[in-house]
Each structure stands twice: as structure tokens, then as C-alpha cells.
Amino acid sequence: MxxxxxxxxxxxxxxxxxxxxxxxxxxxxxxxxxxxxSDPHGLYPLLEATENDDIYAAAWIGIFVGxxxxxxxxxxxxxxxxxxxxxxxxxxxxxxxxxxFEMASCITAATHQDFLTPNLFLKQMLERYQKSETENNNDKxxxxxVTKTWNKLMLQNQCCGVRGPSDxxxxxxxxxxxxxxxxxxxxxxxxxxxxxxxxxxxDGCKLGVPGYYNSNGCYDAISGPxxxxxxxxxxFGFAILCWTFCVLLGTMFYWSRIEY
Amino acid sequence: xxxxxxPLRCRLTGSSVVVISRALxxxxxxxxxxxxxxxxxSGFQRGSSRxxxxxxxxxxxxxxxxxxxxxxxxxxxxxxxxxxxxxxTATTFALxxxxxxxxxxxxxxDTVWLVVAFANASAAFRNPPSQASVPLYExxxxxxxxxxxxxxxxxxxxLAPSPAFLRVGGDTxxxxxxxxxxxxxxxxxxxxxxxxxxxxxxxxxxxxxRWSDPILLRTxxxxxxxxxxxxxCGSDVVVIASILASLGAVLAAVxxxxxxxxxxxxxxxxxxxxxxxxRSSYRTHHIPPALPQPLPPGCxxxxxxxxxxxxxxxxxxxxx
Numbered sequence: 001m002x003x004x005x006x007x008x009x010x011x012x013x014x015x016x017x018x019x020x021x022x023x024x025x026x027x028x029x030x031x032x033x034x035x036x037x038s039d040p041h042g043l044y045p046l047l048e049a050t051e052n053d054d055i056y057a058a059a060w061i062g063i064f065v066g067x068x069x070x071x072x073x074x075x076x077x078x079x080x081x082x083x084x085x086x087x088x089x090x091x092x093x094x095x096x097x098x099x100x101f102e103m104a105s106c107i108t109a110a111t112h113q114d115f116l117t118p119n120l121f122l123k124q125m126l127e128r129y130q131k132s133e134t135e136n137n138n139d140k141x142x143x144x145x146v147t148k149t150w151n152k153l154m155l156q157n158q159c160c161g162v163r164g165p166s167d168x169x170x171x172x173x174x175x176x177x178x179x180x181x182x183x184x185x186x187x188x189x190x191x192x193x194x195x196x197x198x199x200x201x202x203d204g205c206k207l208g209v210p211g212y213y214n215s216n217g218c219y220d221a222i223s224g225p226x227x228x229x230x231x232x233x234x235x236f237g238f239a240i241l242c243w244t245f246c247v248l249l250g251t252m253f254y255w256s257r258i259e260y
Numbered sequence: 261x262x263x264x265x266x267p268l269r270c271r272l273t274g275s276s277v278v279v280i281s282r283a284l285x286x287x288x289x290x291x292x293x294x295x296x297x298x299x300x301x302s303g304f305q306r307g308s309s310r311x312x313x314x315x316x317x318x319x320x321x322x323x324x325x326x327x328x329x330x331x332x333x334x335x336x337x338x339x340x341x342x343x344x345x346x347x348x349t350a351t352t353f354a355l356x357x358x359x360x361x362x363x364x365x366x367x368x369x370d371t372v373w374l375v376v377a378f379a380n381a382s383a384a385f386r387n388p389p390s391q392a393s394v395p396l397y398e399x400x401x402x403x404x405x406x407x408x409x410x411x412x413x414x415x416x417x418x419l420a421p422s423p424a425f426l427r428v429g430g431d432t433x434x435x436x437x438x439x440x441x442x443x444x445x446x447x448x449x450x451x452x453x454x455x456x457x458x459x460x461x462x463x464x465x466x467x468x469x470r471w472s473d474p475i476l477l478r479t480x481x482x483x484x485x486x487x488x489x490x491x492x493c494g495s496d497v498v499v500i501a502s503i504l505a506s507l508g509a510v511l512a513a514v515x516x517x518x519x520x521x522x523x524x525x526x527x528x529x530x531x532x533x534x535x536x537x538x539r540s541s542y543r544t545h546h547i548p549p550a551l552p553q554p555l556p557p558g559c560x561x562x563x564x565x566x567x568x569x570x571x572x573x574x575x576x577x578x579x580x
Contacts, residue, residue, distance in 0.1 A: 099511065127483055169349055182429055182430055185345075235496075235500075
């Protein structure tokens with residue numbers, strides 16, 4: 001009958017459109033997650049030293065899920081146009097598996113975004129920066145990573161400590177064990193440097209005279225990229241899943257209506 | 261020109277301290293070595309003739325006050341009020357530079373020392389009578405005070421260009437064994453400390469400032485007291501987890517429901533077929549139309565062209 005034919009055509013059109021959107025979002029998710037995994041800001045050693053780098057695991061899952069979504073969307077389009085029960089059944093089953101993985105990735109990214117507090121990085125910085133006695137190879141690797149990352153951060157972002165240079169004065173640290181307080185109230189990289197990489201005015205830097213030391217904390221420079229990372233994986237994945245839910249329901253309905 | 265022709269350091273000759281001066285007559289120098297006229301040497305003004313100098317000497321000789329009774333200046337040393345993060349650390353502190361404070365009380369040959377004492381020992385501190393008995397940095401644990409930052413009085417003059425702060429405790433390279441140089445080494449404990457400035461002339465203190473307020477240095481805490489746990493459970497997590505969990509549950513329910521319905525339906529069709537959920541699917545057969553045949557006997561007449569139909573009971577349809 002003409003009416004149900006129209007209805008079928010509309011449903012087919014909607015499903016094809018839905019799958020096209022899923023395919024494009026899948027590509028975007030893969031690209032975004034590859035960008036995060038490549039660590040353009042060099043902050044991965046800090047996460048690695050917290051021994052909880054699950055937002056990187058979430059990004060890795062995101063890469064493969066994105067690619068799977070793209071491939072499955074093509075399968076879905078072919079299945080809908082051909083009205084093939086077999087193809088659509090395969091599509092539904094694989095899509096459900098991909099759905100489950102993406103759910104895990106989203107929830108992991110959202111949970112671990114909350115884990116990255118200033119106190120976490122402060123404690124890690126005080127305990128690991130320029131630590132001289134390391135217990136084993138793993139400890140040594142993490143300590144070197146933290147030290148290099150902090151040195152780079154303080155130079156590039158003109159910042160000092162997590163909240164400010166007073167972090168180095170309020171707490172004892174591994175740095176304090178090897179550098180005395182009178183000469184190094186805070187690390188040298190907290191000083192304003194000239195073009196050759198030496199402090200402009202060392203006495204001014206030690207006293208904390210404005211203009212000769214970096215007074216900001218580095219927390220913004222750390223949390224900004226990491227929050228973007230976690231936010232991107234969690235919420236973009238969530239949006240894709242909401243859309244995919246609707247398309248999957250429609251596909252299941254369509255599948256059940258296909259005659260033998 | 262205010263620059264003095266005298267060398268800036270006093271020279272010690274035996275037990276008496278003599279100001280090396282070309283202007284003093286041998287006669288005046290031979291008078292009392294410890295008499296106040298040598299303090300007047302510091303008040304020497306240029307332009308006066310030798311005769312006038314002798315007159316001034318003879319006119320103003322008088323009994324000396326006690327060496328410890330130096331002039332008390334009203335200046336109070338203090339930690340700079342500006343918000344410098346390094347003004348108080350665990351082993352150092354900064355002081356405002358006392359510009360213009362000593363003008364008129366010290367000449368260029370005098371030195372200004374900083375006395376650092378524990379706050380509870382400051383009342384018991386006695387100004388050292390001479391340069392030789394100045395307590396140094398190494399004596400802090402025993403004498404509970406020391407003197408450091410020996411500087412020429414000219415450095416604190418009004419017009420002298422200088423950095424705005426003095427840093428006490430900033431020299432980590434000094435304090436070697438038995439050295440007699442004044443050492444500005446790091447302070448060993450958080451204090452509290454009190455400081456004052458003392459102008460030392462060639463044979464005794466000449467002027468001093470008041471004691472400062474107690475200065476307490478920083479004590480650093482241990483990083484193990486830092487709690488890295490998140491302050492609050494994020495609302496993001498709750499939203500995402502709950503919505504995703506419900507969507508996943510709906511999908512799972514739909515899939516399970518469809519699978520269950522299909523399995524149930526196939527189970528029922530295999531049964532007797534009289535069940536309420538039985539569902540037959542009809543397969544249509546293409547029945548070719550029968551060709552007209554001569555009527556067999558016993559057929560009822562029917563309209564021509566329709567053939568002869570023998571009424572018979574309908575058979576069961578083929579089960580599927």
C-alpha cells in the first residue's frame with residue numbers, strides 16, 4: 001500500500017541519515033582521541049606518576065570505538081537499503097558491543113576528571129621533583145619524568161609551583177633535601193630568565209621581588225589541557241551514544257518489520 | 261665634599277685605639293688616649309684651622325661617658341611590609357634598609373652592625389665594648405646572639421644608591437672554622453629573633469637603634485599531610501553514568517525482549533497449534549484454474565462455464 005510504503009521509505013531515510021551521522025562522529029572521535037593520546041602539552045609523565053592514567057585508557061578505547069562506529073555505520077547503511085535481515089542483525093549485535101565499550105570509556109573519563117585536583121599535583125611535585133634517592137627503576141623513571149615536565153612547565157608558562165612559589169616554603173620536599181633554603185627558597189626555574197637561560201636578578205628572585213620571579217601557579221597550565229581532554233572524551237562520547245541509541249532502536253524496529 | 265680623608269677602618273695599636281689624623285697636633289694626641297677628644301675626632305669639620313682645632317680640643321675635654329652608653333636612635337628595624345614571598349623563609353629573613361638613620365651619629369670610619377638575638381635573650385644582650393669582642397655567627401648557639409652584616413656607615417647614607425632590603429642569612433658559603441670574618445649564615449632555628457642596628461666606632465659602640473619586634477621564621481609542614489582526594493563528587497559523573505546506564509538498560513531490555521519473544525513464538529508453534537499464541541503463517545499456493553471437463557454423473561447442475569463442484573468437507577491446511 002502506498003501509505004506504508006511511504007512510511008517504510010521515511011524510516012529507511014531516517015536510518016540512513018542516522019548512520020551517516022554516526023559514521024562522521026566516529027571519525028571525529030577517532031581524530032580527537034588520537035590528538036589526546038599524542039600528548040601535545042607533554043603532561044603525560046605527571047599522570048603516569050600518579051599511577052592512575054585512566055583518562056589515557058579512555059582515549060585509547062575512543063580511538064578504536066570511533067573507527068568501529070564508522071565501519072558499522074557503512075554496514076548499517078547497506079543493510080537498511082538492501083533490507084537484509086542478516087546484515088542488520090550483524091549490525092545490531094556489533095553496535096551493541098561497541099556501545100558497551102564506549103559507555104565504559106565515557107564513564108572512566110568523567111570519573112577521572114574529578115580525580116585531578118591541585119592537591120594531587122602538589123603532593124606529587126613535593127615528593128618527586130628532583131628526588132635524589134630512588135628506590136627502583138620504575139621510581140627513577142617516574143621521578144625523571146616529573147622533574148623534566150615541571151622544569152619545562154615552569155620555563156614555558158612562567159609559573160612556579162602548583163599554587164605559587166609559597167608551595168615550596170609551606171612544605172618540605174625532596175627538593176629541599178638537596179637544595180638549602182637560603183640559596184633556593186624555590187627552584188631556579190621559578191626565576192625570570194634572560195635569553196641565555198640564567199636568572200635576570202638572582203637576589204631579587206630569592207627575595208620574591210616582583211618582576212624577578214614567577215608568581216603564578218602552574219595548576220591552570222596543567223588542568224586546562226587535562227580537563228579539555230577528559231571533557232572531550234566523556235561528553236562527546238556521551239552525545240554519540242545518545243544518538244546511537246535512537247538509531248539502534250529505529251534499526252531494531254525496522255529489522256522486526258522486514259518480512260522473510 | 262663630605263668624603264673623609266681618613267681611611268674607613270680604624271687601626272688597632274696595642275691597647276689604645278688612635279685615630280689616624282694629620283690634623284691633630286702631637287700635643288693633643290698625647291693627652292688621654294681614651295679621652296673623649298678622640299670622639300671629637302669624629303666631629304672634625306673641614307675648614308677649621310689648626311689653631312682653631314687646638315682651641316676646640318682644649319675647650320671640650322671632659323670626662324667620658326661609659327662606652328656602653330651609646331646614643332639610642334628611635335628607629336625600629338622591621339621586616340618589610342610589602343608582600344614579598346621570600347621575606348621570611350625557614351632560615352632567612354629580610355629587613356628594610358635603614359636609610360638616613362645614622363647620619364649625624366656616625367662618620368665614615370664607623371661601621372654599622374646588625375645584632376641578631378633570640379627574642380628571649382635580647383634583654384640580656386650587652387653591646388660589645390670593642391671591635392674585638394663582637395660575637396660572631398658561630399657563637400649563636402652559646403651566646404644566643406651574634407652580630408653580622410658589618411657595613412660601612414656610608415652605605416646607609418641618604419644619598420647612597422642601594423638595594424631596598426637587607427637579607428639576613430643569605431650567605432651559605434661562610435662560617436668556616438675559626439674564621440674571624442662576620443658571617444651572614446643561615447639561621448639555625450625558626451626563632452623568634454629580635455634585631456637592632458649598632459654603630460661601632462673605633463673603640464666602642466656609638467649609636468644603636470631600638471630592638472625590633474620578634475621575627476618568627478617559617479616552619480614547613482610535611483607533604484604527607486596533603487590530602488589529594490577530590491573535594492566533592494562531580495555532578496558530571498552522576499549525569500553521564502545515570503543516563504548512559506539507563507540507555508544501555510533500555511537497549512538490553514529491547515534486545516532481550518525481542519529475542520525472548522522470538523524464542524517463545526517458535527516454541528509455541530512447535531506445539532499443538534491450539535494455543536492462544538500460536539501463529540500460523542500462510543504460504544500461498546498458485547492453483548491453476550481447472551479446465552472445463554465433461555460432467556460426471558451425479559453432479560448437480562451449475563451455471564455453465566464453472567465446471568462441476570462436488571461438495572466435500574474442507575481438509576486441514578498444511579501445517580507450517
